[in-house]
Amino acid sequence: MSTTPTIILIKDTRLAGVDTTRDVQNVFEKCLKEAGIESHVQAVRAADMGVYERGVVVKLLPQNVFYGNVKDEDVSLIVNKTLKKGELVEHLALRNLPSQVRVVLRNCGVINPESMEEYIQEKGYEGLRKCLLHLTPAQVIDEMKKSGLRGRGGAGFPTWMKWNLARSSVAEQKYVICNGDEGDPGAYMDRSVLEGDPHSVIEGMIIAGYAIGASKGFFYIRAEYPLAVERIHLAIKQAYEGGFLGQNILGTKFSFDLDVRLGAGAFVCGEETALMASIEGKRGTPRPRPPFPTQAGLWEKPTIINNVETLANVPVIFQRGGDWFSAIGTEKSKGTKVFAITGKVKNSGLVEIPMGITMREIVYGIGGGAADGKKVLAVQTGGPSGGVIPESHFDTPVSYEHLQELGSIMGSGGMIVMDEDDCMIDIVKFYLGFCVEESCGKCAPCRIGGYQMLKLLEKISEGNGTDQDVASIKRIAKAMQKASLCALGQTAPNPVLSTLRYFEDEYKQHIGDKKCRAGKCGKLLQYRIMPDKCKKCRLCQLKCPSNAVVGDKEKGYEVVQAKCVKCGVCYEVCKFEAVERI
Amino acid sequence: MIRAKINGISLRVPEGATILEAAEKVQIKIPVLCKHPDLPPTAACGICIVKLKGMNKMLRACCTPIEEGMEIITHDPEIVEVRRSVIELILSKHPNECLSCGRNRNCELQKLAGDFGINEQSFPQYLADIPADNSTKSLVLEPRKCISCGRCVHVCQQMQNVWALSFLERGFDTRISPAGDIQLADSPCVKCGQCSAHCPTGAIFEYDETGKVWELLQDENKYCIVQIAPAVRVAVGEWFGFKSGANTTRKLYAALRRMGFRAVFDTNFGADLTIVEEAHEFVHRFTKEPTKLPLITSCCPAWVDFMEKFYPDMVDHFSSCKSPHQMVGALSKTYYAQKQRLDPSKIVVVSIMPCTAKKHEISRDREMFASGHQDVDISLTTRELARMIKQAGIDFPNLPEEDADHMLGEYSGAGTIFGMTGGVMEAALRTAYDYVTGGKLKNVDFENVRGLQGVKEGTIPVGSHEVKVAVAHGLSNVEYVLNKVREAKKNDRVPPYHFIEVMACPGGCVGGGGQPYGVTDAVRNQRGDGLYEDDREHKIRYSHENPFVKKLYKEFLGEPRSEKVHHLLHTTYRPMPEYKR
């Protein structure tokens, strides 16, 4: 038995029914007393153990033993076997739980982001040291190749290949840019890394600079992230003082400078060529490729642009080796991916999972399922460029390839959970509206196509849609996918197309039956007074702003649909639940 | 050379050639809208998309360089359908006002819609409610008709370095406008009109004054005089089936007479006069006032505007000579009026110019009223003239050839090359050589100031002197030349040049902002060749030997640089509030 004091964390993880956590705690306390170890062991009720629907879950610390479905009668077994003898109670042990793997977020929440010393204590700048002192740039790229790391910004381009292209471009000046213009709605992985572990991104950039032969790097961070900007500024200053930036880094011939540029809030500036235009002080619009940034990028010089999360992976790859990294994940998608899981999910926040675990494990295992015990309908990944994945496909592994097969994308890591209260057309209007708002306006398919498509969706959500409108949407979608200049326009139809693929019925309901299942499309709602429940108090008639409630005490009251403005006041004021919303 | 296949046809193209360029080699014209042959691709419209064999993605032909072994498909049902969708989307944000638009039958969008047989409106129209801007009286901006191709913005910022036009807003609301959303007249715009010459639709259009001219021609109390600029004669024919560069001078005289003009003059006469004055001015500065060197030409009003706005420190270096059409205007209402016993207040002078800035120049300050009246009343562009000829039902190609009217109509070979970059310099050097050396040139052709290179520099032996010259065209090329001058002035060094010619438009007036659409360097050269041919065909190739110029001085003006000359033919310049790009 352990000599350090032990704590027992207890939590009833059943989502429905009476919470028995306190009862089990009592049983433990009694049992501990009987065993005479109550001074040495504390039984504590936990708030969340990160597992769900496993009955009462018990965790012993520091032994790190995890038991599930613990019944009252199991308590003495645990106390006597595990606590006293250090033996595992096999039939209760929880194994193979969906678990986060912290590679990118390894230091987030662990170290003080404002202290370089703490970063160094966690083996920070070891990877850089190894690269500069023991590896040639070509070997650095080889190691990256071995790791199999692919870009985490969305497209999943192999990072080593990008570096290699830039390395083979001949130029006196080359640049490294860190793309911190995170903009997908609900996504904030990069912000957390920049705020929680700024040095790991800086180290990644310096290694990238060494690999491609660049002497200058830029952080491009959106101005809406003031704390991230502040911490990056501080970390850069510390890195200069520590000799990791500037002239002759670690006594080698390699020199590298870093600077910060702020994005002014245009989503399209996350696109590589628009981002570079923005750094150059021009209007942030994409330009055609080729030439690719690795050939002619910032100020026409070879440039690599890597996303924050991609760069934060780099130091670990050199600390632990490309082989270690490539052991995580699937055949084609290596390592981990950080997702910002939000929406109708119990535990919203950041999760970092090894590539290849299923959507189900993420949503239910880590996210804890829907917030109010409702039915999860789908998950939206990839932000405005992605698509929805219906519940029926939740057993698909999360990887670049698999998500694409489902008509969505990995994207930068936004993951929004939708339940039965969500209307797909409403969701799609939101995403498309975002793209229309954020379109730079340079190319016609995106500029006009997105707007036209949004207007058609609005028409459908207002009950005026026709089958021809769906055909028009598909036609516009194709034009946007094929003829837009950059990924923003090319992928903007994805949410529409994927909902047409998986939730065509909802479109049919809106168009044919003029109904919105979730009640989100206001204009399709109908309020009706149920005569059997109505007490004829007349309150709804008094409150209705458009005089749509007619009738009298004798005949009863009804809502004249033609006059109703769907404000819902009658529904809210009725004390007898006699107004129904259909 | 790179080997590739387009629609199964093998071809070899030089490295860097785009798919669009390569396709032309196998007789395929990929439809484009935003790409202008004169400008680098902006890749905005998305119509020139093509496929690579076996690939799902579509590429833009305008900006994708061909790569070894590429197998390109330029049309299949899917490509055509996507193109059609894009055209229809563009049309959904463009007013259906073709019949009342200046670009009717000359609009690139209209043509494309016709080619694709768009015969229904698939998407509802959402038009922007933005008023037209006609504040300059040279150019009219109609952002409603704009398809955001970006040509004008590129022209204004990169080609002309003026930065008057930019895109404002974003997404669906993207629109062209002077930066800061001000009126064009309050912007740094120099009215060169290159935007209007490159606009594919009617979104930027010359300020049309043809109606006014028709009215004046009908007015029996008015005596309408017309003059045509050098570059007009070799370009207007393009709208009547002539090749670029065909010299239609004498048909134009005939046409103008038939339209009702009482006297038909030639701005080339004014060009000769300008040279006499400017050559004198140059010789004077060269021999007596070297601090005012280099002398910089001033016959291009867009350039004058640009200098006053962006290079106000060069005011002293500017030739004080008015531009040729202003000289002809002033003389029409004085010299000619006296000779013909006409009341100058009844004379209307219309100038036909390749230029939109001339519309601004005619009233730019009091000195443009030297005759006591506005010297030039209306300035029309080549395009406006072409439309008027069509409106008058004149069968232009079959017109007989006629001569200009006397006194202000005859010109030398030197006068006509004013319309091409380097032409003013060349004409002035011919005359200056004579003035300085008293002798004649063996060869009057100054080849090293000709051609379309952005900046041309050279040293010309004039007697025992060496005259260092520079010629720049396209306003973005001015910077290089004038920065050298500034640098020398700052360091008290000898100026790098003695004489500088600047024309605002690429190619000079042959590529002017008021010229027929579709200009490319090939077209500029063809029009220029027409002028050089006109020069060679003239017996008299020195401006100062134009007998009517001599007669004018003798009968009316007196000596070059005299008081009267100064009053009528010279002007002054003033620094404008500094514009920052």
Added chain:
Amino acid sequence: MNKSAKEGRGHPADDGRGVIKVGMSSCGIAAGAGEVFEALTKEAKGRGLNLEIKKCGCVGSCYAEPLVEVRLPCLPTVLYSRVNKEIALRILDEHIVNKRLLNDLIIDLPMKR
């Protein structure tokens, strides 16, 4: 994994001094971590506790912010969720001083590092 296994959450700190870490990224600050940090610093001093109180980034459980990690030499390290000023003081009094952990506030998510 050796070093992190030794120092990771759930294991006691191996130097003599107790450490309290407050998640101070945007999400934490938005949920009130600043106030918690201030209260802890001030009150620990007032109580004469030998503690290091410091900032750290976000562990990702944004729904449960502000998060406070308590690491004492004599107890396994734990993470408290939804901490406010009042809970912060209880952490000092009960956990730090009396070595009794607080109920219903600890979160412990399966995580490999």
